[in-house]
Structures are given as structure tokens and as C-alpha cells.
Amino acid sequence: MLRRRAALIVLVVTAGVAAAAVITLRTPHSYDATALLVVDQRATSPTADLNATISTGELLAAHYIKLASSPTVLDRVCAQAGGPCSYSSLKDRVTTATVKGTDLLGVTVNDRSPSRAALLANVAADQLMAEERAEIASALEPTKQYLDRELTRLQDELTSVKPPMLAVVQAAYNTAYARREAVAEQEARLDGDLALVEGAQVPSKPADPDPKRYLLAGLAVGLVVAFLAALMVDRLDNRIFEAEDLSEATQAPLVVAC
């Protein structure tokens, strides 16, 4: 059957490859630029065991992936990058994903212009880190304010109280001071759990269309369609091709292909 329908198969496969070539030529080029960030989960829980560290890393990565495509971050990216940009136009072109087997996070931006793709990826990475810092500061702010007020109050008391209460107030002051230092240390540590490893470079080759991928897809689709078409045509075609067909048709005692 395949030999009989070779012409049809060749025609359909050629058409599939030709269609892929036309699509490749007609599709506007778009470029992907990726900025790499490292998620340092040890900064969050330095004393945790390995499993806990990995789980924390996964949670943090998921959090950053979500954060990277949030309107807050993308609006800021647009504001900083300038040009025609909005959250709605950017949200489908920004992809954030972990690099498999590593603690790296890639922020990829797709754009028609290679340089703008790199610019947007770098700005998105910066804004993601800024947003993360703002989140940490916002989370620790009430504690910091409370401890600062407490220290001011205890300092005032230290000037007015007399022994034996002076020793008690001094001890309370020292405790509050130590806690305030711990919060400051925690804030500094958390700020470092997301850092830029490698800025996005201007891509030299378009991500789409990829001629090799398109042509292979055209070839594969062409082969499948050609095979199905050949099967269908063969079923509909009731011509005699082999001696067996003639034997079945004529029921002659002797059938010879000459």
C-alpha cells in the first residue's frame, strides 16, 4: 500500500514541510531573555536540616514565581522600562521558573526586540528583589516600631528611677536592645535570600520561530496526514492492484500477473 501510494505520501509530506517553511518565514521573530536569581533558603532558616531547607526553598521559589507575575511587580517593570507596556500586555510574556536541579530562578521575558527583552528581564528581576525586600521590611516593621518605642521608654525610666529599681530597668533595657538587634540581623539576613546571579543578555537568536523545530513538526504532521490519507484513499480506491484482487474479482481457476 505504501509503495502504491508513494506519490501521494511524498506529496503530502512535501506539502507539510513546505507549509512549515512558509509559517517559519511568515512568523514574526520573537526573542527570549532570561535573568537568573538565586534563592538562598539558608538565609531564611540557617539552623534547619537539609529536608527542611529544601522544603523552604521550594516554598520560597513558588512564592517568587507568583510574585513575579503579580500586577504590583509588572506595573513597576513597565513604569521603569518605559515604552509601550502594560500589565495585560506583559503578563503573558513573563515566565518565571526554577532551573531544574538547582536553587536558581529564571525570569524570562519574550519580546519582538532582543534588546527590549533583555531590558525587561533585568528590570523584572530587580523589581522582584525590591518587592521581596519591601515584603520583609513590611513584615518586621511592627516589631521594630514596638522595640524602638520600648527602648525609648526604658531609656527615659533609667534617668528617673533610683536604686534598687535601676538594676531592674537596666536589665529590661538590655533585653529589649538585644531583641532589637536580633530583628535587625534577621532583616539583613532575609534581604539576601534572593539575589541576582546573572543579568539577562541580549539574545542573538530568536526563540520563535525555530526553523528546525518547525520543519520537524511539519515533517511529522505531514507523515501522519500522508499515512492517514494513503489509508483512506486505498480504502476508497477499488482498482485492481495485485493478482489476489483479480482472483477475488473473477474467481478464475488460474490468475497470473504477467
Added chain:
Amino acid sequence: MLSRSKGPDLALDASYTAVWAHLRKRYPRMRTIMAAAASGRDDATVAAMRLAEAAVRLDGSTILVMLLYSEKFDPHWVDAFAVPTIRVIDGLSAAQVRSALAEGNEKFACTIVVGPAPQSDPDCISLALLADVAILVARPDHTQFAEAQLAARLLRQSGVTVAAALLVRKRKTRRVKSIDPKAGRLSGQRQQVAEVRQVGFGDRPGPPEVVGDTQGQTTGT
């Protein structure tokens, strides 16, 4: 360098020889064969000529091939057969064939009548009834299954024995190479073909016997 030689089509001859041997064995008293096309788009001439050629080679006898008039008939097919003991008469009407078969002719060991498909010409069936057996000739990639089926059924319903069915691949007609005496070398051009063709009916007054040659000219005798 190795190359494929285009020698005589031995496989082709072997197929027809096998068919002829089978027919001879199965129908020893067979004198007349109806070679009918399996469909309106087929032609049994080439198969009949090849079968006649096989018969001549196998039995050493003389064969008469009668071709019913057909618009599809290509005289070049007949010209390509260089067997002197095959007599070919073409362009006959059904009545002429019927008359010839009724009279009989002891000069020929066997007569092959080449006719159209039974479904396209009723004369085919009437002539097949005069023959001992019929063979159907089809072409691969060409003959419709249903048409071949109908042809066989029509012949059987009329009481004709369908002895064989041949699936004939279209091949180029063979060219006869001969020594060109003037040039002293092999000439690829087809020279005079050896068989005698007779237009009209041989035993009655009719057009003169003609010999086909390379230029397509005819010579009266």
C-alpha cells in the same frame, strides 16, 4: 562498473508460457480462446499476442489471432511481435469472426479471438460462446474491481468457461535490433517486423495483405 542489462524479458515469457501450458493441460482439446478485456478501459491485444507467442514457442504450432475492430487498437503493439508463425488479422467485425470460427481452419493449431469487455460489447459474449475457453485481461492500477467481477459474471452466466485471468503490466514493446548492412553496426531502429499482418478477412476477397515496416509504410502483395 556493474550495470543492469536490458535483455529479453524472460520473466514475461515465462508467465505466458506457464499460462499456455496450464491451458493446454487443463483443456487439451482447446482450439479457440476468447481473450476479453476485463473492463471497458482494458485491451487484451498484448496479452493475446504474448500468449500466442508462448504457444508458438512451446508447441511449435501456428496460431491465428483475430482482433475485433476496436478504436483503442494500436497496430504498433502487433508490430512488435516478431514471430513468423503467428498470423494476425485485425479490424474484424463480430460477424466476420463468427463466420471464420464456424468455418474452422486446420492450418492453425489454435485461434485466439481478442475482444472487448463483455459489459461494453455484447458481441464479446456471443463470440466467447463459440470459443472453448475465455481469459480475462486486466491491468493493475487501472481495472476496477467491480468491472472485472462483472465481466467474469457475465461470461459465466452465458455459459462461458473463464479459464484464466491475466493481470498484465504495461510494458514497453520490444524493439527488434538488426544489423544495418550499410553502416555495418547494430541499429537500434526497428527494421521490418517478421510477422505477416492481414487486414480484413484472409479467406475472402478483401484488402491486400500488408507488411508493416519501420516507417509505418505498407506494402501491397
